[in-house]
Amino acid sequence: MSYRDVVSRRVLTWALVAVGARMPVAMAPLALVFLVRERPGGYSLGAALAAAYVIGEIVGAPVLGMRLDPARARPHLAAGLVAGAAGFAGLGALSGAPGPVLAAFAFLAGAGPAAAPGGLRTLLTSLVPGHAATQALSLESMLTFGVWAVSPAAVTGLALGVDARLPLLLQAVLMASSVVGLWFLPAGWAADGRDGQEERGASRLRVLARAWPVYVTGAASLSLLALAELVLPALLEQRGIGVGWAGPLLTAMSVASAAGAFVYGLRSWPGRLSTRSLVLMAGMSVAVTLVALIPAAPGMAAALALAGLLQSGAMLTRNLSLREVLPPHALAAGYSVMYAAVGAGYAATGSLAGALLPHAAPSTAILAGVALTLLLTSVGWWGETRAGRSAPDAGAVLPLGAAGGPEGAPVRGGRDPERRL
Known part of the structure; x- marks a missing residue:
């Protein structure tokens, strides 16, 4: 690769x-x-x-x-x-x-x-x-994180x-x-040769609805970013660290995310996309939890960098999962729904943190947000696993995580599992 x-x-x-x-x-x-x-x-x-x-x-x-x-x-x-x-x-x-x-x-x-x-x-x-x-997609992620x-x-x-x-x-x-x-x-x-009118309306909604676990996990991935961005200044004050460090710390997180996107695109990775996503989201949650618990700025910077490194991989697995579950004619719409879902996840976690901050310490607000993220991640993983147990009908869109899709499990002999994308 x-x-x-x-x-x-x-x-x-x-x-x-x-x-x-x-x-x-x-x-x-x-x-x-x-x-x-x-x-x-x-x-x-x-x-x-x-x-x-x-x-x-x-x-x-x-x-x-x-x-x-x-x-x-x-x-x-x-x-x-x-x-x-x-x-x-x-x-x-x-x-x-x-x-x-x-x-x-x-x-x-x-x-x-x-x-x-x-x-x-x-x-x-x-x-x-x-x-x-x-x-x-890795190149796109690097560009996006560089812009941010x-x-x-x-x-x-x-x-x-x-x-x-x-x-x-x-x-x-x-x-x-x-x-x-x-x-x-x-x-x-x-596209896939379907008539433009057929792609619209209720039929397209049904196709997009099949990817709901991906949207849920996508919302969870940006929930952690909301925690890092919105609660970090208050957390620095709680630790007795200058609020001015929030900018450099978040920049370090973005740079680490760009590096993570580059590394993700260098090789193929084992396991189904749903499994990769679960592991990456769990790692991000641990990293953000460490941000809430570590008292010194260097340790917080390292934890944020780790969260950023894993975040880019989690976002890429979500985009690849959409390519797996949606037909070509619905991909752009699916990415747009994902865009709305992650925005909703950002807003929900930010609102939760904002509601808790007047009544609890910033570290407590972050831990509550991590719990919400883990809940969303679990729901998304359950949905993908449940869909993966159902055999696809002839000519139907493959379910999430199906080995026959373009991003299925690694093939025997170590060949690139993503070669058919």
């Missing part, structure tokens, strides 16, 4: 488009807080705007993702990205507008491009040979050093530039 199979001019173009589409998403929550923090009740308003943005993502991803036409995805993706750029531009240009107006722009900025991550991921895997899908590592520093520097509106305007420009880049890529990707 090698990354050479994914190196091409079209993949490089895709990477530039993906950065333009995803950097604004990574910058959004912090940029919204900085935009209004000088107003009366600014931090509360900033939190409300960030919530409106996330709600827009959760609503827009499944609704718009299900409408993507595999053969003609470009106009749909472009329209969503233009809407997102308009939302960010409105926030930056009308920063003094009443809160409800800003919330509407934030919702538009979140909902408009919400189908783009799933569509771009599906497009990427169509640009590489089938056996290189794992490396392509750079974004907080970019937002903070621009908002505090120049103007609080500048990050939002830059986000609008970046997202608009990604629209231009789409015309240098294929208009869509190959």
Whole structure:
């Protein structure tokens, strides 16, 4: 297995488009807080705007993702990205507008491009040979974690050093530039030959519903990220450590995640995807638990780095599981539903931690979030195991974890189990 199979001019173009589409998403929550923090009740308003943005993502991803036409995805993706750029531009240009107006722009900025991550991921895997899908998804994860590592520093520097509106305007420009880049890529990707009308409506909903265990586990994986991001400053205060260390610690976690994605794509790994996911999620839970219990900053940094290293593998197994359980025509919609699910998991764990913090120590809030994550992981693993016991009907989509799928158990003799992706 090698990354050479994914190196091409079209993949490089895709990477530039993906950065333009995803950097604004990574910058959004912090940029919204900085935009209004000088107003009366600014931090509360900033939190409300960030919530409106996330709600827009959760609503827009499944609704718009299900409408993507595999053969003609470009106009749909472009329209969503233009809407997102308009939302960010409105926030930056009308920063003094009443809160409800800003919330509407934030919702538009979140909902408009919400189908783009799933569509771009599906497009990427169509640009590489089938056996290189794992490396392509690993490359995507490295790019994503790199963007998330750079974004907080970019937002903070621009908002505090120049103007609080500048990050939002830059986000609008970046997202608009990604629209231009789409015309240098294929208009869509190959489906499985089904009629476009047949792919819509109740039949597509039934197909997507088969992957519910993957969505549950995906929500669990980002729940731990919510704990790390939202409770870490309070935990540092509890330990008597400067809150300013939160940024470097989270950057270290993102860098470790990028490294984990690279390592995951270097070789094949034993066991079914559901088993790998369970092991990785258990390891992440242990690492985040150590973050809550270790009193010194170096130990917390090591635990966060370990959590990031394992998180990228867990996310990749979820994306590969969707490729296993969903037919080609439903992949983009499935990725979009996953996007909404992980956003809901992030919001649920963040809300739980926020409700507990006034009444319990930050370390206790983290442990409660870990317990919720383990519960979601167990439910997802149970669902995958239960689906794997059912033999697929002739011509039906294979159940999660089935050995006949593209990511089945390793074949005898140590050959690459992912070669058929």
